[in-house]
Amino acid sequence: MVASRNGGPPMPYDENHVSRSEGRRRMPEEIPPPPWRRPKKAPPRVPLTQDRIVVTALGILDAEGLDALSMRRLAQELKTGHASLYAHVGNRDELLDLVFDIVLTEVEVPEPEPGRWAEQVKEMCRSLRRMFLAHRDLARIAIDRVPLGPNGMVGMERTMNLLRSGGLHDELAAYGGDLLSTFVTAEALEQSSRNPGTEQGREQAGVFADQLHGYLKSLPATSFPNLVHLAGPITSLDSDRRFELGLEIIIAGLLAGAGEAADDQVRTAGSPPAES
Amino acid sequence: MVASRNGGPPMPYDENHVSRSEGRRRMPEEIPPPPWRRPKKAPPRVPLTQDRIVVTALGILDAEGLDALSMRRLAQELKTGHASLYAHVGNRDELLDLVFDIVLTEVEVPEPEPGRWAEQVKEMCRSLRRMFLAHRDLARIAIDRVPLGPNGMVGMERTMNLLRSGGLHDELAAYGGDLLSTFVTAEALEQSSRNPGTEQGREQAGVFADQLHGYLKSLPATSFPNLVHLAGPITSLDSDRRFELGLEIIIAGLLAGAGEAADDQVRTAGSPPAES
DNA sequence: ACCTGAACACCGTTCAAGT
DNA sequence: ACCTGAACACCGTTCAAGT
Numbered sequence: 241m242v243a244s245r246n247g248g249p250p251m252p253y254d255e256n257h258v259s260r261s262e263g264r265r266r267m268p269e270e271i272p273p274p275p276w277r278r279p280k281k282a283p284p285r286v287p288l289t290q291d292r293i294v295v296t297a298l299g300i301l302d303a304e305g306l307d308a309l310s311m312r313r314l315a316q317e318l319k320t321g322h323a324s325l326y327a328h329v330g331n332r333d334e335l336l337d338l339v340f341d342i343v344l345t346e347v348e349v350p351e352p353e354p355g356r357w358a359e360q361v362k363e364m365c366r367s368l369r370r371m372f373l374a375h376r377d378l379a380r381i382a383i384d385r386v387p388l389g390p391n392g393m394v395g396m397e398r399t400m401n402l403l404r405s406g407g408l409h410d411e412l413a414a415y416g417g418d419l420l421s422t423f424v425t426a427e428a429l430e431q432s433s434r435n436p437g438t439e440q441g442r443e444q445a446g447v448f449a450d451q452l453h454g455y456l457k458s459l460p461a462t463s464f465p466n467l468v469h470l471a472g473p474i475t476s477l478d479s480d481r482r483f484e485l486g487l488e489i490i491i492a493g494l495l496a497g498a499g500e501a502a503d504d505q506v507r508t509a510g511s512p513p514a515e516s
Numbered sequence: 517m518v519a520s521r522n523g524g525p526p527m528p529y530d531e532n533h534v535s536r537s538e539g540r541r542r543m544p545e546e547i548p549p550p551p552w553r554r555p556k557k558a559p560p561r562v563p564l565t566q567d568r569i570v571v572t573a574l575g576i577l578d579a580e581g582l583d584a585l586s587m588r589r590l591a592q593e594l595k596t597g598h599a600s601l602y603a604h605v606g607n608r609d610e611l612l613d614l615v616f617d618i619v620l621t622e623v624e625v626p627e628p629e630p631g632r633w634a635e636q637v638k639e640m641c642r643s644l645r646r647m648f649l650a651h652r653d654l655a656r657i658a659i660d661r662v663p664l665g666p667n668g669m670v671g672m673e674r675t676m677n678l679l680r681s682g683g684l685h686d687e688l689a690a691y692g693g694d695l696l697s698t699f700v701t702a703e704a705l706e707q708s709s710r711n712p713g714t715e716q717g718r719e720q721a722g723v724f725a726d727q728l729h730g731y732l733k734s735l736p737a738t739s740f741p742n743l744v745h746l747a748g749p750i751t752s753l754d755s756d757r758r759f760e761l762g763l764e765i766i767i768a769g770l771l772a773g774a775g776e777a778a779d780d781q782v783r784t785a786g787s788p789p790a791e792s
Numbered sequence: 793a794c795c796t797g798a799a800c801a802c803c804g805t806t807c808a809a810g811t
Numbered sequence: 812a813c814c815t816g817a818a819c820a821c822c823g824t825t826c827a828a829g830t
Contacts, residue, residue, distance in 0.1 A: 288795085311823060321796050323825080332823065383659055383702070384709045388728075393735075393743065400742035414749035415761050419699075422706070426659070426698045433660045452664075459669070466676035467669065473690035485691050493769030564814085587804060597815050599806080608804065 288320060290328045294338045298375070301339065306377035311335075336381050341389030343378060346371045349398035352405035358491050360402060365424050365487055372428035379429035408494060416494050423486055431479040449475045564596060566604045570614045574651070577615065582653035587611075612657050617665030619654060622647045625674035628681035634767050636678060641700050641763055648704035655705035684770060692770050699762055707755040725751045 286292070296317050300309045311332055315322035329335045348367045350360045372379045387395065396417065403413040456464075456471035467474070477485070562568070572593050576585045587608055591598035605611045624643045626636045648655045663671065672693065679689040732740075732747035743750070753761070 310821085312821085322823085323797080324795050326824070327794065380660070384656070384705055386706075393740070397740045397743050400746055404742065410746055410749040411753070411761075414746050415753060415758060416765070418758070419762050419765060422702045423695075423699075426702050429660055430662075430698070464669070464673045466680065467673050470676055470686055470690050473686040477687070477691060482691060482694070485687070486695050489692070489695060489766060489769035489773060491769070492772035493765035493767070496768040496772060497765060586802085588802085598804085599816080600814050602805070603813065 288318065288324060288328060290338070292318065293325060293328055294335065294342055297335055297339050298342065301378070301381075302376055304376075306380050337385065337389060340378070340381050340385055340387060341391045343371055343375055344387060344389070344391035344395055346374070347395055349395060349402060352402050357402075357406035358495070361406070361420070361491055362487055364399065364402060365420055368421065368424045369428055369483060372425065373432070377432065379425050379432055382425045383429055403494075406495070408497075412494065412497055420490060423490055424483075427479070427483050427486060564594065564600060564604060566614070568594065569601060569604055570611065570618055573611055573615050574618065577654065577657075578652055580652075582656050613661065613665065616654070616657050616661055616663060617667045619647055619651055620663060620665070620667035620671055622650070623671055625671055625678060628678050633678075633682035634771070637682070637696070637767055638763055640675065640678060641696055644697065644700045645704055645759060648701065649708070653708065655701050655708055658701045659705055679770075682771070684773075688770065688773055696766060699766055700759075703755070703759050703762060 293314070297309060297314055300314060300317060311325055312322045315325055318325075325335075329338065346367075347364075349364050353360065372382070386392075399417045399421075400413055403416050404410075408416055453471050453475040456467050456474065459467055461468045569590070573585060573590055576590060576593060587601055588598045590611075591601055594601075601611075605614065622643075623640075625640050629636065648658070662668075675693045675697075676689055679692050680686075684692055729747050729751040732743050732750065735743055737744045
């Protein structure tokens with residue numbers, strides 16, 4: 241039914257890298273060194289590779305967030321000098337590109353099944369959303385980045401395949417994929433920005449919503465009749481509901497344009513579908 | 517027809533603040549000081565206010581971008597020590613809140629006219645987009661911020677008024693405003709990130725699009741049939757076209773939900789409108 | 793070839809001390 | 812009351828020097 245993007249397990253990278261006991265991995269079993277061969281103080285150091293750097297960076301991101309992910313902090317975790325990192329990644333920005341690409345592995349894009357188009361598009365978007373919610377601050381990394389890494393390309397191919405199976409013409413499929421992923425990213429960003437962890441974050445968000453509700457209700461009704469009237473709906477939508485609502489709107493919009501010709505669709509002014 | 521948000525001129529704040537000739541404003545005319553009253557080396561200094569700080573910050577943003585807008589750079593422009601700023605703004609983040617709110621003054625939200633709903637929603641979004649494109653990196657500031665400042669509240673009130681005039685039920689109006697502004701912000705962000713200034717930025721973007729087109733075309737057609745097929749549409753959409761397409765999609769989606777009841781709309785699975 | 797230390801040119805924020 | 816200098820605890824990136 242639903243295919244993992246590379247056929248392997250959903251999370252092929254090692255997440256245990258933040259532990260402090262590295263460097264003895266090469267030995268298959270734990271044998272004490274012979275006493276006449278006195279141990280170097282830093283035994284067989286596992287060499288620095290781009291993979292280790294990226295995986296460790298993701299670990300810091302998950303545990304402490306984007307602001308904690310500095311080149312110096314990362315080097316410390318890897319027990320190197322921070323300048324050494326530049327031999328393998330070139331840039332902090334490039335590093336974030338790589339981190340983003342590696343987590344895209346977790347996203348599942350369904351193989352098209354006839355008659356289930358809308359539902360499958362939703363499944364894809366929900367999977368993408370789950371990825372964002374599973375990795376702290378990842379939405380902040382993704383929001384101004386185009387996923388052109390290897391996993392990004394595979395995801396894009398599968399996404400185009402799914403979107404076109406619903407009858408979207410070329411231009412609408414090409415842009416629709418962008419629009420959907422932008423939507424999911426932006427929604428995840430907004431959710432995580434006012435809900436930092438998962439600890440008491442839900443409560444914190446609730447307190448803020450209550451305060452905002454009180455504030456909106458307290459506005460002068462002559463100048464702000466709509467905000468006073470809508471104080472409830474504006475503040476009561478939780479993240480899940482917002483997400484599903486937005487998904488519904490965009491998918492309906494895509495389907496409304498599905499049959500039309502590409503070229504005159506944009507130039508003509510209105511022509512929305514009938515109101516239900 | 518179209519009302520400016522506060523009835524005044526569209527840009528009520530002074531933009532000439534980056535000039536280096538401040539401090540003699542208090543004198544109505546230019547009179548040389550009497551020779552026995554020897555001039556202090558720094559004559560009547562104009563006092564630091566939150567307004568001056570915010571306006572100057574916007575000037576730096578426009579001219580040099582968000583990364584150049586540091587507290588130290590800002591203090592230098594204002595001829596103060598950087599620590600002095602904290603007496604008036606508390607925070608760099610709070611400063612950015614204030615900058616964002618001040619430019620919201622430029623956005624025009626139309627007074628509803630019967631029969632022109634879709635077109636008026638587009639006008640509002642285009643006005644918002646113009647604001648973003650007029651101020652370098654403003655989209656980066658806006659993307660993770662909820663506009664709760666005075667100008668933000670006024671804009672929200674007017675937006676809710678317009679959206680409800682089209683028959684959207686409360687929840688859809690409340691969320692629709694969010695969705696539209698998120699869309700405009702994200703699209704402006706993407707445009708400005710690959711198109712830094714306006715100088716040769718369009719050419720730079722064109723070169724990138726050509727490279728990407730060549731790359732997509734060169735992919736193995738057996739693994740990436742859709743990307744190879746869609747190389748044209750994916751890379752040929754310019755920013756204006758993307759924007760109008762997305763607007764069309766979202767508005768169509770909003771109208772599709774306009775007549776439905778709020779409560780079971782989200783829970784029910786599919787039920788999209790007929791395909792044209 | 794790979795890694796390191798040290799240096800460069802910056803940051804945001806705080807706070808005791810001055811006027 | 813408002814402003815300042817100096818300090819604190821950081822940044823990303825470069826580069827000559829080492830092994």
